Amino acid sequence: MNDSRPLTTLLDAQALEARFALRVTARLSERASHQPHAIEERLRFARQQALERARARRKPAPVTAPSVQVVGSTLALGGGGPQRSSWWERAMATALPLAVLLGGLALIQWNQTHAEIEAAVQIDAELLVDDLPPTAYSDPGFVEFLRKQQDR
CATH class of the missing domain: 1.10.287 (Helix Hairpins)
Structure with missing residues (x-):
């Protein structure tokens, strides 16, 4: 209602x-x-x-509701009727989500590594195009020069 x-x-x-x-x-x-x-x-x-x-x-049609079943040492969702699945089907039902999860994690890791490499390439390109040589950035006097420039 x-x-x-x-x-x-x-x-x-x-x-x-x-x-x-x-x-x-x-x-x-x-x-x-x-x-x-x-x-x-x-x-x-x-x-x-x-x-x-x-x-x-009024007679309700038989409905098979999903239920949690213990299959070996794992829990699995199944229909209300008798489950006659082979070992291969149970293994695939367990392994497939795990494989998708691992594939997703590998893709995320690859994406993160790729982003870090792109950031390093961008910094290197800016250093090489700059008027100053890269050794100037490691000189202690240059750091002092930059501080004086900011104070002005």
């Missing part, structure tokens, strides 16, 4: 429906007893068929 009304309103509505249904069935039963025998039999037969149809609709 996907109704946005408050619970008390729904309960009141259900109670009204139940009372109405009782009044209608009582009135129909009262009127049915005053009918000729042939009509009573047809009504009885129609009631029985309606009840059988209602019971058939």
Whole structure:
């Protein structure tokens, strides 16, 4: 029931429906007893068929819900029915997610290494294009020169 009304309103509505249904069935039963025998039999037969149809609709279809199963020393999700999987299927069901995980981790590692190499190449290119030779950056006097430049 996907109704946005408050619970008390729904309960009141259900109670009204139940009372109405009782009044209608009582009135129909009262009127049915005053009918000729042939009509009573047809009504009885129609009631029985309606009840059988209602019971058939109420029977829920068998649903196989997923459940957690212990397969050897691992937990696995399975359907509600009997599981007849071979050793190979169970091994693949365990190994495939592990292989995907390891592949993803390897891809992340490769991407990180590639990004570090690109950053180092960028710094090297800027050093080589610069007017100063690379040895100037390791000179202690150059560091002092840079500090004086910042103080100005």
